[in-house]
Amino acid sequence: MWCFPLEKKLSEIKEQFKEHRLTPQRRLVLEIFLENRDGHLSAEEVYQLSREKKGEIGLATIYRTLELLEALGLLHKINFGDGRSRYELVPVDYSEHHHHHHLVCLVCGGILEVEEDLLHQLEELIEAKHNFCIVNHNLQFFGYCSRCQQDGGKDKQG
Amino acid sequence: MWCFPLEKKLSEIKEQFKEHRLTPQRRLVLEIFLENRDGHLSAEEVYQLSREKKGEIGLATIYRTLELLEALGLLHKINFGDGRSRYELVPVDYSEHHHHHHLVCLVCGGILEVEEDLLHQLEELIEAKHNFCIVNHNLQFFGYCSRCQQDGGKDKQG
DNA sequence: TTTGATGCAAATGGTTTGCATCGGG
């Protein structure tokens, strides 16, 4: 039987799926994200991972599933400017202002996550100054990761 | 004769164009960005603006020109997640740490620029903690602009 | 059983590329 190793109870997940069917394909996609918590997977990557596991899922279904899981608040969609959308699991303790940022290495393409937020004060400043109601933000740093600084970027996609 | 109303002297621009030809098409694209300093133009928008002016430029040429101008450091490429790349003029007083951020309205799609940076301390923290050499960043805030908060988003693309 | 989900293939839309022609330096 399929085991759902998420902090969140399966019943809660099912609750979020109220109007939607928990099909094997959707379970597999969730499973893939749970097994790749530190990854930022594109649709194509989810597709490749699905065929490496039990069952291959149609690419169209993957796209539709990713869209659904994002709407259900289980995934976050991110754009790193590499021409494809990527998704990451939304942490359980996620709240309006508990965000993390991404360090994108320009050499190996690796993506690190950092916890520091420090954007509260800036958001407050902006909301007051421009009367702009902020509901989300996106902060990415581009540069060179420690490994690529050392070996001069011998390998790609590390 | 074509006048280059950029703060930067034309001679400097030509210097940056050393290996490249300053063709009418490239001049027109530059001109369009100079006349839309507060805009964040997509290739398609530059194309439309080019046909509204003197001469229409082929879309392929626009893409190639945008790529060139970015490589020359005259334009910045930005991705707001709307499925197309956008470009903005790089300000003359641009320096490593003089960045601005974007407020993207989720209703009308309007884009405001804000001057506040306040990212220095965060960058220093990250560079020290993760040994990641930051060369650029990308900060976008998504939410509701003041006008859309008022009229409930009656109109689009304001 | 019924309605939503799947999968395939075709359509879409932004972007890139091959190639013959053009023209700036």
Added chain:
DNA sequence: CCCGATGCAAACCATTTGCATCAAA
């Protein structure tokens, strides 16, 4: 003149959609 630039059309690639079939509840 020569080599890089242009323009057109075709190719590309990520993503979406139409539709017949399938299966979860």
